[in-house]
Amino acid sequence: MDNLSRVTSLNEPATLSIACNNGFTLSSDDKLEVMEALQQSLELKELMRNFATQAARFVQFIGIRFQSEQGFFTADFRKSSDYIENFALNTHHEHQLGYISYRCATPLDEGSLSLLDDLHRLLLLPLQHCLRMSELKAISLKDHLTGIGNRAYYEESISRSIEHCSRAEQGLALMLLDLNDFKLINDNLGHQVGDQALTAFASVLTKAIRHSDMVFRLGGDEFAIILTPTTADSATLVEQRIRKMIAADPTLADLKLSSSIGCHNWHRGLSTTELFRKADVALYKDKKRK
Known part of the structure; x- marks a missing residue:
């Protein structure tokens, strides 16, 4: 099997089944229907x-998971199954696309x-x-110099983050930062x-934030x-951590660079534009104190 490599099986307890089929090959009509669904x-x-919907027509399994560097998908893949069947998906040139796993009540025959x-092919x-497409999109949303998110990614993320926090009733804050007297460095x-x-500044910010936070370069030193x-x-703890790490960074310390920081907490009814404006006002106030 040049495109389907069996990896391993694990043992854990089983629950609900999705579908069952006792066939051994896909007919031409079956393959056509699967291909149309996947397109x-x-x-x-x-x-x-x-794919999960189509696969469940032919093979009995409980849940499915796909993992790759470009993305992740899971459906009903809680660790409560007697068996987990794992497969590596490879192209004909042996390039690995990722791993696909199935939760099963019994081992696959x-x-x-x-x-x-057949289905994996x-x-x-x-x-x-x-x-x-996922890879190209990821590249288009990255800042070419620092490798962090760019302005387009910020615009996409702030709206999505606010929507999520509104549903989950979690707090959200926007922090804006720039490097003081950065123009003098360039000149x-x-x-x-x-x-x-x-x-160096982007690296400091990336290390200073938590796993749930996101950092972006909006342009220039912003x-x-x-x-x-x-x-x-x-926000106060993150700000303190950033300032401490800036002072300890060899590149930024050697250039005698510091940062101005402004932050504002989001609340219901506050638009993304107004949130940015308020954080920008806070940034300006901090800069005036330098």
Whole structure:
């Protein structure tokens, strides 16, 4: 099987079953129907949801999970099954696309393995296109210099984060930052040194935030951090950590660079534009104190 590599099986307790089929091969009509379903979307979650629906017509399993560097999908994959069957999906050139796993009440028999082989072969091409699209989108949302999110990614993320926090009733804060007197670095020492400073600053911000927070370069020396979830002390603690790490960073300390920071907490009824404006006002006030 050049595109389907069996990895391992694990043992854990079973629950609800999705579907059952005792066939050993897919008919031409079956393959056509599966292919048509897999061509409906190049969005990873939608593609894998369609694949799970089709696979459940032929093979008995409880849940499904797909993992790759470009994305992740899971459906009913709680760790409560007697068996987990794992497979590596590889192209004909042995390029690994990711891993697909099935929760099963019993081990998969040879007939089911044969059907999955056919199903995985049909999945390969749309999955390759889908993951490539995900990769290109990820590149388009990254700042080319620092590797963190760019302004487009910020615009996409702030709206999504507010929507999530509104539903989950969690706190959110927007922090805006820039480097004081950064223009003097570019003018006196050149843009190469300026780029080194920006890269060092982005690295500090990335290390200073929590796993749930997100950092972006909006342009020039302007950066933003979405803090979520937040408490009354969250933003203050992050700000203190950032200032301490700036002072300890060799590149920024050698250039005698510091940062101005402004932050504002989101509340219901506050638009993304108004949240940004209020954080920007706080940034300006902090800059005036320098």
